[in-house]
Amino acid sequence: MHIESAGSPLAPSWLAVPDDANALPSSVWSQHAVRSPAGELEIAGVAASALVAQFGTPVYVVDEADVKARARGIREAFEREFARVGSAAKVYYAGKAFLSIEVARWVIGEGLNIDVCSGGELAVALAAGVDPARLGFHGNNKGLSEIDRAVGSGVGAIVIDSVVEVERVAEAAARHGRIQPVRLRINSGVHASTHEYLATAREDQKFGIPLADAAAVVALIRAQPGLDFLGLHSHIGSQIFESDGFAEAARRLFALHAELSAIAPVPELNLGGGFGIAYTSADEALAIGALAASFADIVAAAAAEHDVPVPVVAIEPGRSVIGPSTTTLYTVGTIKDVLVDGTAVRKYVSVDGGMSDNIRPALYAADYSVRLANRASDAEPALVRIAGKHCESGDILVRADYLPGDVRPGDIAAVPATGAYGWAMASNYNYLGRPPVVAVLDGAARVIVRGETENDLLSRDAGVRK
Numbered sequence: 001m002h003i004e005s006a007g008s009p010l011a012p013s014w015l016a017v018p019d020d021a022n023a024l025p026s027s028v029w030s031q032h033a034v035r036s037p038a039g040e041l042e043i044a045g046v047a048a049s050a051l052v053a054q055f056g057t058p059v060y061v062v063d064e065a066d067v068k069a070r071a072r073g074i075r076e077a078f079e080r081e082f083a084r085v086g087s088a089a090k091v092y093y094a095g096k097a098f099l100s101i102e103v104a105r106w107v108i109g110e111g112l113n114i115d116v117c118s119g120g121e122l123a124v125a126l127a128a129g130v131d132p133a134r135l136g137f138h139g140n141n142k143g144l145s146e147i148d149r150a151v152g153s154g155v156g157a158i159v160i161d162s163v164v165e166v167e168r169v170a171e172a173a174a175r176h177g178r179i180q181p182v183r184l185r186i187n188s189g190v191h192a193s194t195h196e197y198l199a200t201a202r203e204d205q206k207f208g209i210p211l212a213d214a215a216a217v218v219a220l221i222r223a224q225p226g227l228d229f230l231g232l233h234s235h236i237g238s239q240i241f242e243s244d245g246f247a248e249a250a251r252r253l254f255a256l257h258a259e260l261s262a263i264a265p266v267p268e269l270n271l272g273g274g275f276g277i278a279y280t281s282a283d284e285a286l287a288i289g290a291l292a293a294s295f296a297d298i299v300a301a302a303a304a305e306h307d308v309p310v311p312v313v314a315i316e317p318g319r320s321v322i323g324p325s326t327t328t329l330y331t332v333g334t335i336k337d338v339l340v341d342g343t344a345v346r347k348y349v350s351v352d353g354g355m356s357d358n359i360r361p362a363l364y365a366a367d368y369s370v371r372l373a374n375r376a377s378d379a380e381p382a383l384v385r386i387a388g389k390h391c392e393s394g395d396i397l398v399r400a401d402y403l404p405g406d407v408r409p410g411d412i413a414a415v416p417a418t419g420a421y422g423w424a425m426a427s428n429y430n431y432l433g434r435p436p437v438v439a440v441l442d443g444a445a446r447v448i449v450r451g452e453t454e455n456d457l458l459s460r461d462a463g464v465r466k
């Protein structure tokens with residue numbers, strides 16, 4: 001039974017019926033994702049059917065050249081704009097979005113640094129052979145052994161997040177006979193998310209030191225001979241589409257930066273990450289060139305106002321480097337037309353992955369989009385909901401999009417823009433193995449992180465009989 005649901009009353013207001021439900025909007029898809037003349041999705045010259053035949057589903061497919069181009073584009077834009085105002089910029093890739101040895105090498109190769117926030121992420125970066133001087137280390141509750149390892153391995157900057165960490169990092173520096181460069185994370189009271197930002201005296205969250213207390217903590221840092229104060233740090237949120245929240249945070253931080261500069265030079269200012277990307281055709285990614293220009297203008301104006309040198313500005317993008325590069329391929333298993341409130345049909349298309357490979361829709365109500373990967377179709381678009389295979393009704397991957405109405409079991413469904421916080425937040429819920437990550441470049445595909453097998457999952461269970 002084919003029930004027409006194009007223009008469905010169940011569709012959210014932002015979702016338009018596409019003129020072509022096979023189209024791959026360039027704002028959402030990785031740079032080398034195209035439809036072949038036969039109608040199949042190809043990424044960097046590798047057909048979806050070939051990827052599925054070789055690696056199975058689900059599989060994360062990373063467009064390697066896309067990651068490198070985005071990393072390079074961000075670095076070049078910030079370097080250019082800060083050179084214009086007589087300073088320089090440093091870009092740290094926020095590894096929490098997705099870190100593997102290959103990805104660490106790609107971004108380092110493009111001139112970025114890497115920000116890690118656990119001993120595990122540090123281990124990956126070191127295993128990739130990254131010069132520790134190019135690493136930053138974050139975290140609101142770093143373990144003593146993590147601090148020791150970070151200091152001992154020569155990490156370039158540790159972001160101190162609480163008063164007690166001043167002593168902890170200083171002790172580690174003394175143990176290792178190092179002068180450890182540090183930043184101080186500030187709770188600026190600015191929180192931004194998508195198009196809105198909220199400014200309070202102090203944001204109600206766990207990270208950083210309130211602005212009002214920060215000068216005293218910097219004095220504690222400066223009193224430690226083993227610590228070298230690089231500057232202040234702020235990260236105001238994620239998936240931000242407007243620059244005004246960053247501007248407000250920069251203004252607030254700069255007043256303190258200037259006050260501290262009157263005592264001793266403060267070479268850097270770190271404004272964090274959070275630059276928004278397009279997950280659906282209704283989103284417009286934050287334009288990096290314009291963002292870099294506005295950061296440079298704001299910081300230069302604040303420096304002039306306070307009569308201090310323009311500091312080197314550091315940023316920490318994660319999602320905007322890796323997010324758009326990756327597409328997850330799934331196999332469609334079952335389809336149900338569900339009559340909602342007796343009025344309209346929602347087509348539930350269930351696939352062979354779910355919240356274990358992408359928790360963001362369940363965790364943040366994040367929206368994604370979907371296309372058929374194995375074929376194009378002229379069938380009327382139908383409103384679909386892509387559901388996973390987990391035992392949770394909230395196990396949804398794409399809450400609403402239109403697919404050709406003849407979608408059927410065995411089709412390959414492709415969900416774009418899954419590179420950030422997809423694999424990184426994946427779990428083994430229901431004993432599903434985490435899928436492999438496959439990099440595609442110039443017509444060739446290779447595994448950069450292998451998928452987990454049942455043996456991997458069982459191998460940690462102490463009850464297994466040898």
Ligand SMILES: Cc1ncc(COP(=O)(O)O)c(C=O)c1O
Pocket residue numbers: 094096097138235237238239272273274275316317318319320420
């Ligand atoms: C301190 C810090 N820096 C950078 C990032 C990266 O944010 P995004 O991936 O949205 O750019 C995060 C994300 O949570 C963060 O907490």
